[in-house]
Amino acid sequence: GNSVTQMEGPVTLSEEAFLTINCTYTATGYPSLFWYVQYPGEGLQLLLKATKADDKGSNKGFEATYRKETTSFHLEKGSVQVSDSAVYFCALTPREGGSEKLVFGKGTKLTVNP
Amino acid sequence: KAGVTQTPRYLIKTRGQQVTLSCSPISGHRSVSWYQQTPGQGLQFLFEYFSETQRNKGNFPGRFSGRQFSNSRSEMNVSTLELGDSALYLCASSLGGVNTQYFGPGTRLTVL
Numbered sequence: 001g002n003s004v005t006q007m008e009g010p011v012t013l014s015e016e017a018f019l020t021i022n023c024t025y026t027a028t029g030y031p032s033l034f035w036y037v038q039y040p041g042e043g044l045q046l047l048l049k050a051t052k053a054d055d056k057g058s059n060k061g062f063e064a065t066y067r068k069e070t071t072s073f074h075l076e077k078g079s080v081q082v083s084d085s086a087v088y089f090c091a092l093t094p095r096e097g098g099s100e101k102l103v104f105g106k107g108t109k110l111t112v113n114p
Numbered sequence: 115k116a117g118v119t120q121t122p123r124y125l126i127k128t129r130g131q132q133v134t135l136s137c138s139p140i141s142g143h144r145s146v147s148w149y150q151q152t153p154g155q156g157l158q159f160l161f162e163y164f165s166e167t168q169r170n171k172g173n174f175p176g177r178f179s180g181r182q183f184s185n186s187r188s189e190m191n192v193s194t195l196e197l198g199d200s201a202l203y204l205c206a207s208s209l210g211g212v213n214t215q216y217f218g219p220g221t222r223l224t225v226l
Binding site for chain 1: 118145147149157159164170204208210213215217218219220
C-alpha cells in the first residue's frame with residue numbers, strides 16, 4: 001500500500017538553528033512527493049514538491065530531495081525563524097489511475113523560539 | 115486569483131443531525147478533493163471529484179457523501195452525525211491530471 005512516515009516531534013529549536021524533519025514513504029507506484037505546512041487556525045499550504053527521483057524541491061529556504069533508493073524526502077532548512085513555527089506534513093500522490101489523492105504523514109509540530 | 119473558499123468556516127451540530135459543507139475551487143480548477151483532519155487520525159482522504167464524476171473514495175462509511183456541480187463547486191454531506199465526526203474538513207482543488215492541490219481554510223465541525 002501507500003503510506004508516509006515522518007518524525008512526529010514536537011520539535012523545538014532556537015532561531016537560526018538547522019532544521020531536519022525526516023520523511024520516508026512506501027508506494028506501489030512512482031509517486032510525487034510534497035511538503036505542506038499548516039499555520040495555526042489555517043488550512044494547508046504547499047511548501048515544496050518533487051515529481052521524480054533526484055528532484056530537489058525548494059521554497060522559502062526549505063529544501064527536500066526525492067531519494068528513490070532510500071524512499072525518503074527529508075525536509076531541511078539552514079536557519080529557521082520564529083515565523084517558521086507551524087505543523088509540517090509530508091505527503092505523496094500515488095498517481096494511480098489519474099487520481100490525485102494525497103496520503104499524508106502524521107505531521108511534525110515545529111516551534112522556533114527567539 | 116481567489117483561493118479555495120469553504121463555507122461555513124465553523125459549524126456546531128448535535129448527534130443525529132446532518133450537515134452540508136461547501137467548497138468553491140480556484141477558478142479554472144476542475145478537480146476537488148476532500149479531507150478530514152482530526153488529532154487522532156490525522157489527515158484522511160474522503161473523496162475526489164473531477165468534472166462532476168467521483169474519481170476516488172476513501173475508507174469512510176456511507177454517511178459521508180459528496181458531489182460536484184458543473185461549475186466545479188463541490189459539496190459534502192454527512193448524515194446522522196456522530197461525536198467522532200468532529201473534525202476540520204479541508205477541501206483542495208487542482209487543475210486535474212496530477213497537479214498541485216491547493217487547500218482552503220477548512221470548515222471546523224463540532225458535534226455535541
